[in-house]
Amino acid sequence: MNKNQLFEQIKLKKSFLCVGLDPVLGKLPKHLLKYENPVLEFNKQIIEATQDLCVAYKPNTAFYECMGVKGWQTLVDTFQYFPENIFSIADAKRGDIGNTSAMYADAFFDAQQSEMSFDAVTVAPYMGEDSVKPFLSYQDKWVILLALTSNFGHQDFQLNENKDGKLYEAVIRKAMQWANSEQLMFVVGATRGAEFENIRKLAPENFLLVPGVGAQGGDLAEVCKYGMNSSCGLLINSSRAIIYASNGEDFAEKAREEALKVQQEMEKILIASALI
Amino acid sequence: MNKNQLFEQIKLKKSFLCVGLDPVLGKLPKHLLKYENPVLEFNKQIIEATQDLCVAYKPNTAFYECMGVKGWQTLVDTFQYFPENIFSIADAKRGDIGNTSAMYADAFFDAQQSEMSFDAVTVAPYMGEDSVKPFLSYQDKWVILLALTSNFGHQDFQLNENKDGKLYEAVIRKAMQWANSEQLMFVVGATRGAEFENIRKLAPENFLLVPGVGAQGGDLAEVCKYGMNSSCGLLINSSRAIIYASNGEDFAEKAREEALKVQQEMEKILIASALI
Numbered sequence: 001m002n003k004n005q006l007f008e009q010i011k012l013k014k015s016f017l018c019v020g021l022d023p024v025l026g027k028l029p030k031h032l033l034k035y036e037n038p039v040l041e042f043n044k045q046i047i048e049a050t051q052d053l054c055v056a057y058k059p060n061t062a063f064y065e066c067m068g069v070k071g072w073q074t075l076v077d078t079f080q081y082f083p084e085n086i087f088s089i090a091d092a093k094r095g096d097i098g099n100t101s102a103m104y105a106d107a108f109f110d111a112q113q114s115e116m117s118f119d120a121v122t123v124a125p126y127m128g129e130d131s132v133k134p135f136l137s138y139q140d141k142w143v144i145l146l147a148l149t150s151n152f153g154h155q156d157f158q159l160n161e162n163k164d165g166k167l168y169e170a171v172i173r174k175a176m177q178w179a180n181s182e183q184l185m186f187v188v189g190a191t192r193g194a195e196f197e198n199i200r201k202l203a204p205e206n207f208l209l210v211p212g213v214g215a216q217g218g219d220l221a222e223v224c225k226y227g228m229n230s231s232c233g234l235l236i237n238s239s240r241a242i243i244y245a246s247n248g249e250d251f252a253e254k255a256r257e258e259a260l261k262v263q264q265e266m267e268k269i270l271i272a273s274a275l276i
Numbered sequence: 277m278n279k280n281q282l283f284e285q286i287k288l289k290k291s292f293l294c295v296g297l298d299p300v301l302g303k304l305p306k307h308l309l310k311y312e313n314p315v316l317e318f319n320k321q322i323i324e325a326t327q328d329l330c331v332a333y334k335p336n337t338a339f340y341e342c343m344g345v346k347g348w349q350t351l352v353d354t355f356q357y358f359p360e361n362i363f364s365i366a367d368a369k370r371g372d373i374g375n376t377s378a379m380y381a382d383a384f385f386d387a388q389q390s391e392m393s394f395d396a397v398t399v400a401p402y403m404g405e406d407s408v409k410p411f412l413s414y415q416d417k418w419v420i421l422l423a424l425t426s427n428f429g430h431q432d433f434q435l436n437e438n439k440d441g442k443l444y445e446a447v448i449r450k451a452m453q454w455a456n457s458e459q460l461m462f463v464v465g466a467t468r469g470a471e472f473e474n475i476r477k478l479a480p481e482n483f484l485l486v487p488g489v490g491a492q493g494g495d496l497a498e499v500c501k502y503g504m505n506s507s508c509g510l511l512i513n514s515s516r517a518i519i520y521a522s523n524g525e526d527f528a529e530k531a532r533e534e535a536l537k538v539q540q541e542m543e544k545i546l547i548a549s550a551l552i
Contacts, residue, residue, distance in 0.1 A: 022376070062372055062379035068390035071383075072348040093372055095400060096338055097427035100298070103338035107347075114344035124371060124400045126422055128429025146402055151373040153404025156450055162438035174432055 001087050001119045002140045003182050003207070007231045009055045009085055011276050014267040016232050017259060018056035018089065018209065020239025021046065021078060022063045027244060029251045039067070042251075043078045046243055049252040053259040056087040056235055058209075079116045087235070089144065089209070090118040098130035102137075109138045120144050122187060122209070125171045129178060136179050143184055145175050147199070150189025150212030172202045181205035188227070190219065190236070196226035204229060211237045213262075220262070224269045232275055238262060277363050277395045278416045279458050282483070283507045285331045285361055287552050290543040292508050293535060294332035294365065294485065296515025297322065297354060298339045303520060305527045315343070318527075319354045322519055325528040329535040332363040332511055334485075355392045363511070365485070366394040369422065374406035381411045396420050398463060398485070401447045405454060412455050419460055421451050423475070426465025426488030448478045457481035464503070466495070466512070472502035480505060487513045489538075496538070500545045508551055514538060 001009075010016050023039045032038040047057065064075040082088050094104040104121070111117035120142035123132055135143045148158055148168040158168040165173075172186060181203075188199055190212035199208065208227055213220050213236050220236060227234050242262075246254035270276045277285075286292050299315045308314040323333065340351040358364050370380040380397070387393035396418035399408055411419045424434055424444040434444040441449075448462060457479075464475055466488035475484065484503055489496050489512050496512060503510050518538075522530035546552045 060372070060376055060379075062370070062376045062383065065383035066379040066386075066389055068383070068392070069345065069349045069352055071390075073345045076345055093370065093400070093403075094338070096336070096369055097425070098429075100336055100338045103336075103342040107338065107341035107344075110342075113342055114347075116344070124369070124402050126400050126402045126433060127369075127425050127427055128432030128434070130427050130429040132429075149373070149403050151403055151406050153374075153406040153408075156404030157402060157443065157446060158404070160436070160438060160443060160446060162436060167433065167436060167443065170433060170436060 001085075003231065006055065006087055006207070009087065010232045010270075013052065013055055013263070014270055014276055015053055015055055015263040016234050016236055016266055017054040017262050018058050018087075018235045018237040019046065019050050019054045019242055019259065020091070020211070020237050021057055021059040021243070022239045023243065024063065025067070027247065029247050029249060031249050037070075037074060037077075040074050040077050043074075044081055045252040046255050047081055047083070049256040050242065050259045051083050051086065053256070053263040054086075056089055057082055058089040058091050058237055060091040076115045079118065087120070088118045090116070090121045093122050093124045093146065095124040095127050095131040097127065098134060101131050102134035105135045105138060109135070109141050120185065122146065125175065129174075132175065132178055136183050141183070143179065144209050145171065145184065145186055147172050147186040148188050148195055150191045154189065169198075169202060172199065176203065181207070185209050185235070187211065190223050196223060200227060200229065205231070205233070207231075207233050207235060209235045209237060213238055220265060221269070224273075228269070228273055230275075232270070236262070236266070277361075279483070279507065282331065282363055285363065286508045286546075289328065289331055289539070290546055290552055291329055291331055291539040292510050292512055292542055293330040293538050294334050294363075294511045294513040295322070295326050295330045295518055295535065296367070296487070296513050297333055297335040297519065298515045299519065300339065301343070303523065305523050305525060307525050313346075313350060313353075316350050316353050319350075320357055321528040322531055323357055323359070325532040326518065326535045327359050327362065329532070329539040332365055333358055334365040334367050334513055336367040352391045355394065363396070364394045365420065366392070366397045369398050369400045371400040371403050371407040373403065374410060377407050378410035381414060385411070385414045385417050396461065398422065401451065405450075408451065408454055412459050417459070419455065420485050421447065421460065421462055423447050423462040424464050424471055426467045430465065445474075445478060448475065452479065457483070461485050461511070463487065466499050472499060476503060476505065481507070481509070483507075483509050483511060485511045485513060489514055496541060497545070500549075504545070504549055506551075508546070512538075512542070
């Protein structure tokens, strides 16, 4: 999906919500345990209940890998269950030397090899240019590069400052030389609201993937005030607040209610910003 | 495997070689294509041919993920084929927020969940403390943290300098507060020979995993001169130079010859250093 198509989906659905599909077997509603693959059934019902309210799904690969081969199969099956016109993100935080990153690109972008062809993959910047570029050789596929993350550990290195600014700023500046806003997004944690204004100076046109709204404490209105641009420019992720809204038989219905609340708030913001 | 056991294996085998198991289907000897799983057969024969000459195996997960579910199964089968007393490294370069890194730790350390229990996993430092610590909660399991990598992209961020030094130095200094040398190693590229002396000042006791000897151009003698400590302190990885020594029917035999050459060089260095 290209940038224009993504913006069209945002206007159509009046939403820039990304639902994080991070299922933990121990947290699933008990009645799902009768299914052969409770995690897959959970994902399917969450997708059915939310697909008209969100523009993206983002499975985090850790939640699948921890279940071994069966988990990887569940990731494939989940990917294949995504509806058309959904922006799909493999939240994998990969990155390796060039020829190895090319293998990761195949893993998430080349369905002929891996049965999965996500629109985007999250990438860690530490290893630099050749660790990122192989992902960019696929047309209309995206790198979502970690810039300023929402966890407390972000302060260990990402804020390290030298004469040219902070490390996360250096990451953004350098990555902008590798790709334009048609293939490059950045991860910016919502718990860092005050930094959005600064980030928009560095990356005015790029979409930002924003985790941390909801369970991690970020504020949607503040993120939008400082982070929105003329193509919306934001994908706001919510995982736990939506998928674990209830752990009873009504989990999908409650997930929909939570997603709807967020979508309605987003609709108001899109109208106020004259984007719809 | 703990640090002392690893050093004992090094002395026993007179080797600190790690063989990187990074198989690419298109590069395999043609006669293996008749097997149901050529990649697994390749790995098995490489392991059979080299296991007395190396102390560690390091499959890079990218080379398995790119083959989808079947690839992940091959990774599991390869892990399960490792002989006893081999130090096993999942070269996965993972790292995420705390609760998610815990899932990655399960994926590579908890055999009950994933059928794999590697001794170590490589971790990317960008997300800081809570992205690293979950891996340390497993007894005798190791984090091998990216510090100074061997690819050309290392210069983009790892050498960024401020008043406290370079970024990779900050990574080493901070990580030393999270774990001691019984659970923490660092990745240091052999192409950066001159930096080993500096790194040994920061991390005198820690093992260093050193890729880049062989195909990437690093020099073993120089790395050992500056990087060796009283417990050896080095695991030198070689992938392509060994596993692709021949692409004929003699590939395993030729891989053994290459591994033997490296082992013999290492034996001389261990003797010269009075470690054996």
